[in-house]
Amino acid sequence: QYPFDVEAIRDDFPILERLVGGDPTSPGEDEGDDVDLVYLDNAATSHTPDPVVDAISDYYRSYNSNVHRGIHQLSQEASVAYEEAHDVVADFIGANGREEVIFTKNTTEAMNLVAYAWGLAELGPGDNVVLTQMEHHASLVTWQQIGKKTGAEVRFIEVTDDGRLDMADAEAKIDGDTEMVSAVHVSNTLGTVNPIRELAELVHDHDGLIFADAAQSVPNRPVDVADLDADFLAFSGHKMCGPTGIGALYGRRELLESMGPYLYGGEMIRKVTFEESTWEDLPWKFEAGTPSIAQGIGLAAAIEYLEDVGMERIEEHESLLAEYAYDRLTDLGGVEIYGPPGDERGGLVAFNVDGVHAHDLSSVLNDYGVAIRAGDHCTQPLHDELGVAASVRASFYLYNTVEEVDALVDAVREARDLFA
Numbered sequence: 001q002y003p004f005d006v007e008a009i010r011d012d013f014p015i016l017e018r019l020v021g022g023d024p025t026s027p028g029e030d031e032g033d034d035v036d037l038v039y040l041d042n043a044a045t046s047h048t049p050d051p052v053v054d055a056i057s058d059y060y061r062s063y064n065s066n067v068h069r070g071i072h073q074l075s076q077e078a079s080v081a082y083e084e085a086h087d088v089v090a091d092f093i094g095a096n097g098r099e100e101v102i103f104t105k106n107t108t109e110a111m112n113l114v115a116y117a118w119g120l121a122e123l124g125p126g127d128n129v130v131l132t133q134m135e136h137h138a139s140l141v142t143w144q145q146i147g148k149k150t151g152a153e154v155r156f157i158e159v160t161d162d163g164r165l166d167m168a169d170a171e172a173k174i175d176g177d178t179e180m181v182s183a184v185h186v187s188n189t190l191g192t193v194n195p196i197r198e199l200a201e202l203v204h205d206h207d208g209l210i211f212a213d214a215a216q217s218v219p220n221r222p223v224d225v226a227d228l229d230a231d232f233l234a235f236s237g238h239k240m241c242g243p244t245g246i247g248a249l250y251g252r253r254e255l256l257e258s259m260g261p262y263l264y265g266g267e268m269i270r271k272v273t274f275e276e277s278t279w280e281d282l283p284w285k286f287e288a289g290t291p292s293i294a295q296g297i298g299l300a301a302a303i304e305y306l307e308d309v310g311m312e313r314i315e316e317h318e319s320l321l322a323e324y325a326y327d328r329l330t331d332l333g334g335v336e337i338y339g340p341p342g343d344e345r346g347g348l349v350a351f352n353v354d355g356v357h358a359h360d361l362s363s364v365l366n367d368y369g370v371a372i373r374a375g376d377h378c379t380q381p382l383h384d385e386l387g388v389a390a391s392v393r394a395s396f397y398l399y400n401t402v403e404e405v406d407a408l409v410d411a412v413r414e415a416r417d418l419f420a
C-alpha cells in the first residue's frame with residue numbers, strides 16, 4: 001500500500017510513458033522503440049514533472065530578464081522570483097533565511113565553494129579534514145586536493161562490513177586538529193544513512209565544522225539543518241524533480257559572513273574602483289555573474305511539488321521499494337548487495353551478480369527497458385574497499401512502483417541465466 005497515489009504522480013511525468021529500445025540518435029521516434037521504460041536511475045538524476053517544466057517555461061515566455069539590476073518591470077519580476085526561490089529553499093531545509101542559501105550549479109560546486117573560500121584560508125600543516133570512505137568524488141577529490149594545497153591531512157572514517165560508518169574509528173580520527181568533517185548524509189552507493197548529528201557533536205567538541213553532503217537526502221527525506229547541526233550542507237536540484245544547473249549551499253550566516261568570495265565579477269560587488277572593490281550582502285556575495293535564473297525558479301517549483309506530496313511520505317515510499325528490491329534480489333540467488341539491510345537504508349540498492357560484469361548486466365537490463373546505473377557511482381575508493389571494480393545500482397523515487405522492481409528482478413534473472 002503506497003503512502004500516496006503513485007499513478008496520479010506518474011501522470012505528471014510524461015517521460016514515464018516512453019518506449020525505449022530503438023536508435024538512441026532518434027529519441028522516442030524510432031520504430032525500434034517497443035519496450036516500456038522502467039526508470040530506476042534516480043540517484044543519477046530524477047525526472048521533471050509538468051508543474052516544474054511549466055514554471056520554467058512560464059519564466060522564459062513571460063518574464064525572462066536579468067536580475068538584481070534592471071529597473072524595468074520584467075527585471076523586477078524576474079528578480080523577485082529568483083530571490084524568493086532562495087526563501088523557498090531556506091524554508092525547505094530549515095535555514096534562517098535567504099542569507100544562508102547560496103545557489104550553485106550543483107552539489108559539486110557547493111563543495112568546491114567551501115573548500116576554496118573557507119579551506120584555503122583556514123587550513124594548514126598540522127590541521128586535518130575528516131571524510132568517510134563512502135564519500136562521493138564531489139567531496140573526496142575536492143578535500144583531497146585542498147589537503148595537498150594547504151598541507152592539511154585528509155583522514156577517512158572506515159566503513160564496517162555491513163556498510164555502516166565505524167563510529168569508534170570516527171571518534172579516533174576526529175581530534176583537536178580536526179578543522180572540518182565532510183560526510184555524506186545518505187550514501188549514493190550503499191544507501192547508508194549516516195549519523196550526521198553524532199558526527200557534528202564530535203567535531204564541534206573540538207571546535208571544528210561539519211559539511212553534510214545531502215545530495216541523496218534532501219530530495220528523498222525530511223532534512224533540517226538545525227536537526228543535523230550542520231555548519232554547511234549541499235544538494236542538487238536535478239536529483240529532486242528540478243532542472244540541471246542548480247544546486248544550493250547552506251551555510252551558517254556567521255560562517256558565510258566570515259568567508260571571502262569564491263568567484264568575482266558582477267552581481268557580487270557593491271562598489272568597484274580601479275583600486276578596490278567591496279562586496280554585496282549575503283547570499284549575493286557568493287553568486288557572481290548572471291545566475292541560473294530559470295533553474296532557480298524551477299528548483300523552487302520542484303520543492304513546492306515535493307512538499308505537496310510530503311517528504312515523510314516520499315521517504316516511506318522509497319524505503320518500501322528499497323526493502324522490496326533488497327529482499328527480491330536476495331531471494332534470486334547469486335546476487336551480492338552492498339550496504340546495510342533493506343529496511344535500514346535510503347531508496348537505492350547497489351549490487352553485483354556472480355559471474356556477470358556490471359556493464360554487461362546493465363546492457364541486458366537496458367534491452368528490457370530497465371534503466372539503472374553501472375560503474376562506480378563516483379565512489380571509486382569505496383569500490384576499492386568493497387573489492388569490486390564496479391556495481392549496478394537501482395535507485396527509486398516517488399513515481400516508481402513495485403511492478404517496476406519486479407521488472408528489474410525479472411531482467412536480472414534473465415541476465416544471470418544468460419551469462420551463467
Ligand SMILES: Cc1ncc(COP(=O)(O)O)c(CN[C@@H](CS)C(=O)O)c1O
Binds near residue numbers: 043109
Ligand atoms: C551523494 C552525492 N554527492 C554529490 C553528488 C554530486 O552531485 P552533482 O549534481 O553531480 O554535483 C551526487 C550525485 N551523484 C550522482 C551522479 S555521480 C549519482 O549517480 O550517484 C551524490 O549522489
